[in-house]
Amino acid sequence: MKSDKTTLCYLERCNAQGVREYLMLHRIKKDHDINKDKWIGIGGHFEDMESPDECMLREAKEETGLQLTELKLRGIVTFICGETCEYMHLFTSNEWQGEMTDCNEGVLEWLPRDRVYDLNLWEGDKIFFRLLEMDYPCFLLKLRYSVDGVLESATLDGKIVMWDEKTRKIIWQ
Amino acid sequence: MKSDKTTLCYLERCNAQGVREYLMLHRIKKDHDINKDKWIGIGGHFEDMESPDECMLREAKEETGLQLTELKLRGIVTFICGETCEYMHLFTSNEWQGEMTDCNEGVLEWLPRDRVYDLNLWEGDKIFFRLLEMDYPCFLLKLRYSVDGVLESATLDGKIVMWDEKTRKIIWQ
Numbered sequence: 034m035k036s037d038k039t040t041l042c043y044l045e046r047c048n049a050q051g052v053r054e055y056l057m058l059h060r061i062k063k064d065h066d067i068n069k070d071k072w073i074g075i076g077g078h079f080e081d082m083e084s085p086d087e088c089m090l091r092e093a094k095e096e097t098g099l100q101l102t103e104l105k106l107r108g109i110v111t112f113i114c115g116e117t118c119e120y121m122h123l124f125t126s127n128e129w130q131g132e133m134t135d136c137n138e139g140v141l142e143w144l145p146r147d148r149v150y151d152l153n154l155w156e157g158d159k160i161f162f163r164l165l166e167m168d169y170p171c172f173l174l175k176l177r178y179s180v181d182g183v184l185e186s187a188t189l190d191g192k193i194v195m196w197d198e199k200t201r202k203i204i205w206q
Numbered sequence: 207m208k209s210d211k212t213t214l215c216y217l218e219r220c221n222a223q224g225v226r227e228y229l230m231l232h233r234i235k236k237d238h239d240i241n242k243d244k245w246i247g248i249g250g251h252f253e254d255m256e257s258p259d260e261c262m263l264r265e266a267k268e269e270t271g272l273q274l275t276e277l278k279l280r281g282i283v284t285f286i287c288g289e290t291c292e293y294m295h296l297f298t299s300n301e302w303q304g305e306m307t308d309c310n311e312g313v314l315e316w317l318p319r320d321r322v323y324d325l326n327l328w329e330g331d332k333i334f335f336r337l338l339e340m341d342y343p344c345f346l347l348k349l350r351y352s353v354d355g356v357l358e359s360a361t362l363d364g365k366i367v368m369w370d371e372k373t374r375k376i377i378w379q
Contacts, residue, residue: 038211038293081291082286082291083284084282084284084346084348084361085282085284085293085346086346086363086364087348090364104363104364106282106344106346109257109258109279109282109295111256111257111258113255118254118255120211120258122282170344171279171343171344173257173258173259173279175257175260188257190259190277191259191263191277
């Protein structure tokens with residue numbers, strides 16, 4: 034059985050024009066994929082006895098070929114969907130070594146940070162992208178989805194929040 | 207089966223003399239307790255679908271009668287002991303409401319922060335107490351114990367560290 038603990042990381046860089054970018058993974062390679070056609074980051078499930086950072090480093094290496102040399106825990110996202118519950122450890126990284134390889138889970142692409150909101154994302158992901166941009170201190174975000182993938186509620190550090198698609202801002206209730 | 211995810215919190219206050227104190231729990235009430243006679247904080251295992259902060263608030267209420275109104279995630283401690291693995295979410299809190307009640311897991315006592323190192327603690331706990339005092343950013347600490355409770359290795363944010371009992375400092379290898 035797969036662990037209920039996962040990792041997700043967004044690699045960040047400045048491109049030649051000084052634009053800040055994320056490394057995004059377009060999940061188009063696997064047929065049976067809960068993230069099919071969505072854009073997410075790299076990461077995966079904890080293996081036995083792994084700490085969050087050990088899992089993250091292993092997954093990054095497997096999916097990108099890169100050895101991360103810096104890693105920052107940005108928050109823990111508790112996903113509820115029907116009867117399932119997943120604890121996702123969200124990281125960013127600004128330093129790595131090696132050459133990027135192809136990923137068998139999807140297509141890797143560098144994209145400007147402010148363009149990610151235009152992509153096919155889980156709605157709750159927009160909340161944490163905004164938190165990352167705001168340099169929000171290590172947060173606890175609980176996201177409850179319906180079984181067909183609609184965000185039903187979001188709680189940030191114990192307070193109910195919503196994503197406003199028009200202004201692309203987080204609204205605290 | 208109990209969850210492999212737990213919480214632990216140290217409530218902090220300044221006493222009348224301006225000395226900073228932790229609320230410590232002396233585990234002397236239960237016979238079969240892995241923490242028997244040790245001093246730890248308050249907390250416990252995640253229940254189904256709980257986020258880390260929801261678990262922490264519930265456990266704090268159950269064990270102290272207090273409603274925490276502020277909570278800060280300070281780190282995740284991955285404990286390995288033999289074949290078991292536990293992910294402990296470490297919090298501190300500086301604000302709460304209500305009156306403190308007795309705890310059926312042990313005796314609650316306010317103690318000066320610098321006196322905790324004299325108590326009967328797990329060796330690895332001294333490492334994270336020092337990190338709390340240093341106001342170390344949200345950390346990932348992996349502690350490997352032998353089955354008889356001896357700390358065999360400690361890894362802090364991917365780097366091997368040791369506890370030096372003489373100087374009561376963390377040593378980075």
